[in-house]
Amino acid sequence: MAKIGDVLDDGPALEIVGISAYDERIYRGVLASPGITVQELVLRTGESPGRVQSSLSRLRAKGMVSRLWGRSPRWTATNPGTAIRSLVRGVQSELDRVTDTADALETAFRTAGEDPEEGGRFEILAGPEEIARWYVRLQQEAKEEVLTFDRPPYVLDYRNPLEGGRLRDGVRYRAVYAPEAFQHAGALEELENQLKAGEEARVLPGLPFKMVVVDRRLAIMPLHQDAPLTRSVLIRGSTVVVALAELFDRLWAEAVPMFPEIHENTPAGPEDRLTPDRRLLALLSAGLKDDAIARQLGMSPRSLRRRLRDLLDDLDAETRFQAGAQAARRGLL
Structure with a gap:
């Protein structure tokens, strides 16, 4: 059996995948001694039992260690290559998402100084009332589709009374939701109603910002993410809108579909099966x-x-x- 020192000399290396230097130290201790107990880890590391147990719980949640049940619970490390590569893939996915956001923002940066007649127009919307008024107006003017990144905080109530009527008019609604959008009481029930009315919805953790894009020619997005939302920008006829629509398409492909209830008289599509x-x-x-x-x-x-x-x-x-x-x-x- 290897000694703890044999796997502690390299120093911390896993912080980039979300494992602190302390948790890495505990992981290396478990890796060195398969089947080790909390008490043995406490003796070898000099740390408190509570701190060691908390570290093991975090490592277990990330798939780095497993608990062996018995008269005295013991811990063993999972295959480091498999576990760490899974964490790396998760980090890479986040970096790819940040890169997509950077591309969209770079386009906005380059376009902001162009002539309004050629590069589109930007209008600052100041105050919740003006933001809400334009959100309603854009939906009323939509002819083909409304694309939304939905995440808190909200200017209006999360309910959208216009959507049902616009869906009946033939306007397509697609929305990517952040998981925290469903923390409000009644939010999930409202989504189910919208799904039954024809909305297409998906969920994606880490949604970068809020926005609404209409017919790929108009967009509204906030200038900050903190509540309350007081300033947004209205973008017309600009390559920024094109970039935002392309970012929506990329994150839509990455997101997880949400499904409405299937009724007996509703034909089941491929996703419903x-x-x-x-x-x-x-x-x-x-x-x-x-x-x-x-x-x-x-x-x-x-x-x-x-x-x-x-x-x-x-x-x-x-x-x-x-x-x-x-x-x-x-x-x-």
Whole structure:
């Protein structure tokens, strides 16, 4: 069995994938001594039991260690190559998203100094009332489609009374939601109503900002993300709008679909034929909280937790992180 010192000499290297220097030290200790107990880690590291236990919990959530059950619970490291490469892929996905945002903002930077007649027009909307008024007006003027990045904070109530009528008029609505958009009471129920009316919706953790793009020629986006929203910019006929629409298309392809309830008289499309387990895995990977997932799947939180335990067993996984990795390998996502 290796000594802890044998794997502690290289120094911290995993902070870039979200593992602190302290947690890496604990991980290296577990890696050096498979089947080690918390008490043994405390003796070897000189740290408190509570701090060591907290570190192990964080490492377990990231798929770095596993708990071996027995008379005295023991810990073992998962395969470092597999675990760390999974974390790297997650970081790379975030970096790609930041790059997409940078491309859109660079376009805005280059266009801002152009002649208004050639490069489009920018108008500052000051105050919640003016922002709300233009949000309504853009929807009323839409002829083909409305594209939305939806995340808090909100100027208006999260409900959109115009959407149902505009959908009936043939305007296509597509929205990418941040998971935190469903933290408001009644928000998920309102989304279900919009889905039944024809909205197409997906969820993506880490949504970079709010915006609405209409017919790929008009857009509104806030100039800051802090509540309350007091200043936004209205963009007309500019390459910035084109860039924002292209960014929407990229993140739409990356996001996880949300599904309405299927009624007996509603023909099922390809997405509606997904099994409950695949929907559960998709919603978990989107970062939704348990209560939001339970409502989306039409079950109680207790039933969801029971089903999740069964699913983890079926996938031979101890954590949601591991379940997502196993599901991806098996082609379930």
